[in-house]
Amino acid sequence: MSFVPIRFEIGRPAAPWSLIGVLALLMLGLGRPAVAIEADKQTKACLRCHAMETIAYRDPVSREIVDLSIAPRLLPHSVHGELACTECHRKSYRRYPHPEEAERESFSCVGCHEDDSAEATYQLKTVESEYRQSVHVAPGAKHADRFNCHSCHDPHVFKVSRVGTDIAQVVRDGNQVCLSCHEKARDPQLGSHAWLPKRDAHWESVRCVDCHTPASAEPSRVSHQILTAEDSNRDCVACHSRDARLLNRLYQYRSEEDLARRGLFAKAIFNEAYIVGMSRSPLVDWISLLIIGLTLLVLTAHGLGRYLAYRRRRNR
Amino acid sequence: MKALYLYPGWLRIWHWVNALLFILLMVSGASMHYAGTPWLLAFETAVPIHNAAGILLTLGWIAFVIGNVRTDNGRYYRLRWRGLAGRLIEQSLYYARGIFRDAPHPFHVTAEAKFNTLQQLSYLGVMYGLMPLLILSGWSFLFSVYLPETLFGIGAVWVVAMTHLATSYALVLFVLVHLYIITTGETVLTNPLAMITGWHRERHTPSRDA
Numbered sequence: 148m149s150f151v152p153i154r155f156e157i158g159r160p161a162a163p164w165s166l167i168g169v170l171a172l173l174m175l176g177l178g179r180p181a182v183a184i185e186a187d188k189q190t191k192a193c194l195r196c197h198a199m200e201t202i203a204y205r206d207p208v209s210r211e212i213v214d215l216s217i218a219p220r221l222l223p224h225s226v227h228g229e230l231a232c233t234e235c236h237r238k239s240y241r242r243y244p245h246p247e248e249a250e251r252e253s254f255s256c257v258g259c260h261e262d263d264s265a266e267a268t269y270q271l272k273t274v275e276s277e278y279r280q281s282v283h284v285a286p287g288a289k290h291a292d293r294f295n296c297h298s299c300h301d302p303h304v305f306k307v308s309r310v311g312t313d314i315a316q317v318v319r320d321g322n323q324v325c326l327s328c329h330e331k332a333r334d335p336q337l338g339s340h341a342w343l344p345k346r347d348a349h350w351e352s353v354r355c356v357d358c359h360t361p362a363s364a365e366p367s368r369v370s371h372q373i374l375t376a377e378d379s380n381r382d383c384v385a386c387h388s389r390d391a392r393l394l395n396r397l398y399q400y401r402s403e404e405d406l407a408r409r410g411l412f413a414k415a416i417f418n419e420a421y422i423v424g425m426s427r428s429p430l431v432d433w434i435s436l437l438i439i440g441l442t443l444l445v446l447t448a449h450g451l452g453r454y455l456a457y458r459r460r461r462n463r
Numbered sequence: 464m465k466a467l468y469l470y471p472g473w474l475r476i477w478h479w480v481n482a483l484l485f486i487l488l489m490v491s492g493a494s495m496h497y498a499g500t501p502w503l504l505a506f507e508t509a510v511p512i513h514n515a516a517g518i519l520l521t522l523g524w525i526a527f528v529i530g531n532v533r534t535d536n537g538r539y540y541r542l543r544w545r546g547l548a549g550r551l552i553e554q555s556l557y558y559a560r561g562i563f564r565d566a567p568h569p570f571h572v573t574a575e576a577k578f579n580t581l582q583q584l585s586y587l588g589v590m591y592g593l594m595p596l597l598i599l600s601g602w603s604f605l606f607s608v609y610l611p612e613t614l615f616g617i618g619a620v621w622v623v624a625m626t627h628l629a630t631s632y633a634l635v636l637f638v639l640v641h642l643y644i645i646t647t648g649e650t651v652l653t654n655p656l657a658m659i660t661g662w663h664r665e666r667h668t669p670s671r672d673a
Binding site: 344 | 496498499506507510558562563564565624625628629632635636639640643646647
């Protein structure tokens with residue numbers, strides 16, 4: 148497993164040479180000018196530098212390149228898009244060069260959202276307790292110390308999937324988060340998913356987390372407890388059956404309009420049609436098994452009758 | 464004692480290969496359909512078995528059709544329409560009543576006709592009705608990407624799935640009835656032995672029964 152430097156590690160102390168590096172990049176003109184976005188003055192000021200794709204510095208300790216760029220087009224659409232930068236970041240960042248004494252900032256999603264409506268909707272406390280058991284931060288996990296919410300949820304980009312969002316898009320966006328680090332999973336030679344029938348079809352229509360998390364008590368929520376490969380779901384029927392968790396999880400995004408347009412019947416059929424459990428038709432199953440059972444009964448009775456008739460004949 | 468060579472080598476080989484494939488397909492098919500049931504095969508195991516056996520079954524069916532066109536075995540499947548209903552009723556009555564009373568078989572196997580009308584109709588239905596449906600729906604599963612999105616306004620794959628499922632159940636029913644009904648020859652083993660040796664042997668001659 149390798150890590151792409153997370154985008155939001157602004158808390159690292161800015162070493163003088165890193166600032167020189169940034170300036171050098173600026174002078175070389177590698178960055179693009181800040182894109183005008185509809186944001187407040189302060190955000191605009193920050194984005195004058197941070198909108199550049201190449202803005203980065205080399206961490207003096209880990210020697211890794213730390214990306215400081217923010218996608219200016221995505222930011223206003225993100226869930227935090229309306230906030231001024233300093234609502235989360237230290238006010239001292241308003242000054243440039245940024246003060247060297249700026250300590251590592253720690254961002255706590257739960258801390259911010261404790262008392263607002265987000266907690267009620269997303270149950271961030273539950274998320275946190277699930278996350279604590281996640282394979283990414285479990286004792287002994289590689290890079291556990293550097294893993295945090297933002298490793299997966301880029302706060303400048305991520306937005307909540309709303310009802311009506313195209314499922315394929317939801318899947319693509321969700322999986323991109325995992326695959327940005329786990330790029331090897333995509334390697335057809337590696338075979339970690341070779342057992343999975345119709346692997347590519349699965350990857351296009353199912354999120355990684357649908358199998359790599361335990362089924363949560365509330366079917367509409369995805370647990371944040373990412374499981375190890377061994378513990379992940381390999382049971383086809385967990386998804387491919389009626390009332391499967393996959394349907395509950397993934398299809399919550401389907402809009403009510405969509406349901407009304409296609410009709411309940413066609414939607415139900417469609418859901419059953421493209422997954423393995425598709426041949427499960429309780430009606431056909433029960434009728435057929437009943438007929439087969441009755442036939443067996445008749446045949447047994449017939450055979451018994453023949454045997455009794457044969458015995459009677461012999462006795463005579 | 465009468466002995467008729469009714470089942471040539473190719474037909475017997477086809478029959479027993481078909482029987483073996485049926486067993487494989489029923490077990491693997493049930494394992495896929497009822498995936499997760501503990502005493503069935505694992506889904507991953509069942510899929511390749513089912514696919515492979517299905518492809519072989521298709522080849523076997525083609526061979527059967529060719530065999531019936533090329534040899535005179537096909538004549539046994541030609542229906543004699545005259546008196547069909549009467550023979551059907553007679554045969555059914557025999558199974559329902561006569562068989563318990565030691566009544567004579569209403570049908571006598573000859574070199575010209577080895578199937579009674581009931582057999583003829585069920586074999587015709589199975590080989591030229593259910594089997595093509597089963598095979599077509601099976602292949603449609605394998606190449607479902609080439610199917611249109613919908614058939615008759617319903618999702619195409621679902622139509623295929625239900626056809627395959629219903630046909631499969633009907634064929635399971637056929638196998639059960641077939642297994643039982645073959646024991647209703649002159650003796651329990653008359654018919655099964657004929658499919659092994661090729662020779663249909665009867666102690667009683669038709670003249671005596673008639």
